Amino acid sequence: MKQLEITEHTKPLLTENNFGKLLPKDLQKVSKTFFTPIRIAQIATQWLTEDGPKKIFDIGAGIGKFCISGAHYSDSFFYGIEYRESLVDIGNELIKHFEIKNVVLEKGDILDVNFKLYNAFYMYNPFFENLVAPKRLNNEVRLADNLYDTYKNYTEQQLDNAPISTRLVTYHGNNFEVPSSYEKVNQTDDGLLKLWIKF
Numbered sequence: 151m152k153q154l155e156i157t158e159h160t161k162p163l164l165t166e167n168n169f170g171k172l173l174p175k176d177l178q179k180v181s182k183t184f185f186t187p188i189r190i191a192q193i194a195t196q197w198l199t200e201d202g203p204k205k206i207f208d209i210g211a212g213i214g215k216f217c218i219s220g221a222h223y224s225d226s227f228f229y230g231i232e233y234r235e236s237l238v239d240i241g242n243e244l245i246k247h248f249e250i251k252n253v254v255l256e257k258g259d260i261l262d263v264n265f266k267l268y269n270a271f272y273m274y275n276p277f278f279e280n281l282v283a284p285k286r287l288n289n290e291v292r293l294a295d296n297l298y299d300t301y302k303n304y305t306e307q308q309l310d311n312a313p314i315s316t317r318l319v320t321y322h323g324n325n326f327e328v329p330s331s332y333e334k335v336n337q338t339d340d341g342l343l344k345l346w347i348k349f
């Protein structure tokens with residue numbers, strides 16, 4: 151009798167290397183500057199969820215690297231909003247490739263997002279590009295000095311309205327978007343990744 155061959159489906163392994171090689175060449179070059187390393191996303195996710203699973207919002211999600219990495223390593227649900235359509239398209243291909251179910255990545259502007267829909271937040275210095283012309287990713291969206299304050303003020307106000315005990319993790323940046331109602335409770339040795347809790 152012919153033997154049945156049973157092949158088990160295994161998900162593609164999520165590593166920096168496997169992730170990086172799927173990106174177009176121009177994004178591979180800037181990936182370190184613009185997208186969260188997987189090991190950092192793991193720490194951030196652990197900090198955001200140590201008191202239970204959350205609906206985590208990535209404020210300016212890029213190609214969804216933080217969301218994909220976090221979702222891969224936790225039961226929480228990740229939402230990313232990104233205003234560059236080209237990044238959203240690539241990110242959604244990556245979500246399919248890595249077979250991640252607990253993540254949604256959509257095109258949109260932070261100014262149109264009601265933060266009340268989420269209960270934990272991640273932010274990798276999203277608005278800085280407006281201030282530093284040579285550090286811009288591309289010309290796909292309008293960037294200008296005065297937009298920095300518009301985005302910063304909106305984000306600060308939305309975070310300030312969140313309930314007590316809300317967690318926020320920031321990576322890089324001067325943290326001007328973090329309201330004074332949040333206290334820094336943890337940080338990595340290099341001081342780049344910080345956990346804040348609303349009190």
Ligand SMILES: C[S@@+](CC[C@H](N)C(=O)[O-])C[C@H]1O[C@@H](n2cnc3c(N)ncnc32)[C@H](O)[C@@H]1O
Nearest residue numbers: 185186210211212215216232233259260274276
């Ligand atoms: C430094 S990248 C971080 C990407 C992602 N959070 C990560 O950690 O891998 C910041 C992203 O925020 C996006 N961004 C900046 N301002 C935005 C806005 N007002 N609305 C939506 N996305 C925005 C940028 O296009 C960029 O992709």
